[in-house]
Amino acid sequence: LFHPSACDPFAPANATLHPPASNNHLPPAHLPSAHPSRSARDSHQQKTTASVRNKSSTPAAAANKKAKQQQADMASKIVSSNPDLIKVKSANVSYSASGEEMTSTYTYHNTSVTVDSDNTMHIQPTEVQYQFKTDLRVPRVGTLLVGWGGNNGSTVTGGIIANREKMTWQDRTGERTANYFGSVTQATTLRMGVDAKGNDVYVPFNKVLPMVNPNDIVVGGWDISKQNLAQAMRRAQVFEPDLVRQLTPHMEAMVPLPGLYYADFIAANQADRADNVLPGDDKQAHLDEIRRNIRDFKAANKLDTVVVLWTANTERFADIVPGVNDTADNLLAAITRSHDEVSPSTVYAVASILEGCAFINGSPQNTCVPGLVELAERERVYIGGDDFKSGQTKMKSVLVDFLVNAGIKPKSICSYNHLGNNDGKNLSAPSQFRSKEISKSNVVDDMVASNRVLYEEGEHPDHVVVIKYVPAVGDSKRAMDEYSNEIFMGGTNTIALHNTCEDSLLASPLIIDLVILTELMQRITWKTADMERFETFHSVCSILSYLLKAPLVPQGAPVVNALFKQRAAIENLLRACLGLAPENHMGLEHRAFHSEACATPPNH
DSSP: OOOGGGSOTTSOTTOOOOOOOOOOOOOOOOOOSSOOOHHHHHHHHHHHHHHHHHHHTSHHHHHHHHHHHHHHHHHTTEEEOOOSOOOOOSTTEEEOTTSSEEEEEEEEEEEEEEEOTTSOEEEEEEEEEEEEEEEOOOOOEEEEEETTTSHHHHHHHHHHHHHHTTOEEEETTEEEEOOOTTOHHHHOEEEEEEOTTSOEEEEEGGGTTTOOOGGGOEEEEEESSOOOHHHHHHHHTOSOHHHHHHHHHHHTTOOOEEBOOOTTTSOGGGGGGOOSBOOSSOHHHHHHHHHHHHHHHHHHTTOSEEEEEEOSOOOOOOOOOTTTTSSHHHHHHHHHTTOTTOOHHHHHHHHHHHTTOEEEEOSSSOOSOHHHHHHHHHHTOOEEOSOBOOSHHHHHHHHHHHHHHTTOEEEEEEEEEEEOSHHHHHHTSHHHHHHHHHHHHGGGHHHHHTOTTTSOTTOOOEEEEEEEEOGGGTTEEEEEEEEEEEOGGGOEEEEEEEEEEEHHHHHHHHHHHHHHHHHHHTTEEEEETTOSSOBOOOSBOGGGGGGBSSOOOOTTOOOOOOHHHHHHHHHHHHHHHTTOOOOOOOOHHHHSOOGGGOSSOOOO
């Protein structure tokens, strides 16, 4: 069904993949002082040539040659492009006269399913027409990190500086160069369509719509420790010494603002770090000071947008108390009364919302209590959470999705972790561990519930999570998992994984992505035919689920943990803003058989 006139408008018709030129120049061999005679050398060369000839004629060599040709053919079907600008040529897309806005018309297709009394399922296709308006102007963005002096805070700050300054450094394997590997927005690509030759065309994720360059993000924040960021970086022991040396002059003057310290919410073993805290126990005064900090940071750096992100210690779960944190008004009144069940993270979140700044919770506690969600909805400000998804849980959301969709039944999942950074120290306290256990354990729920062939109603795999504090391993967390699965005819399949997670090096790109995607969402609005004006998306920014262990979703919405579905949701929303259909991977232009294109009719 492929026709050149239907080729994707994004790629030039003559786009091809140019493999890098090979370098066949080898250093000269160091010959011994007594050189062999010419006849000996000629004899050796003849033997070598014959040997090569014989090897090249073996079946293994032929198979290897065929495999290389197949790889070359595959490469010719993939074109990577890095355009400065993407413009859509379609009746469904229009641009403002100034070029500052793009409006797309998008038909959202779904299916409605009902089951009648005789157990007959009726499926009816549905469609709703949306309009999406995207502000193409990229603002000046800053982020305020709660826990700026922790491992994540110092690592993400150092990483941005290293990339901005194009730093290189030496480790024991050689020279290293700053990059944003591990970032979805900076280090992945999206397929945009096909070119005139039928080749798939991929572009960098951050070129699909205009996005903030992470090098331009201004970073600040709070911490209960008064160490400057250079000291915090050395304490974290994440970066190589040569890189630490280069970063130190850039980070010495960065000192966190005093943070909130309510001893009841984090482990007692954190008390020795708490030398930089806001005084007193008046939570309303604390809220007012945090709001002032946000305003001052925004003004001092001439920022258009600020995203506040919690990357501090895991707190215990807050009790949901009627009259305290169940509604927006009750929560604000509880802060005024300095109620015991108002956590530090909730105070930061309330301050952010009241200042019109998005708030992201990167730890597992229930920061976003019902009253906070209602406040965000009322103020039309984005919130997201909970808990960065960087290592073991990300692997789990991939593997369980694969197993269940392959018809293999996970019966038990046993997950063990040990780590030696301050996060591990804090999690050694039972209340803080419980918060983490909850966020890690729920990750398979939707995948299990989707397959009632494998699982009865209410049935669930045994799922155990263990976390231990082992100071010697530092930030290099060890994660070990055993999956016991039921297979064909009552058989058992066991999968054991060992994952060494460089904790902060995996989490820091997620922080960058969360800031970039949250800011982008603030520039996208939508409407349907029955709406008079464009609106923002729901305040609970569930599109961020790909980056978070326990995704926060609007009330009544399904929780999706399967990683590929989460990624597809982001990708297809970006495509909708361009007026493009969702990526479906059907590949009909290659799979659909056309008999007229066949020189010889098939033999039946």
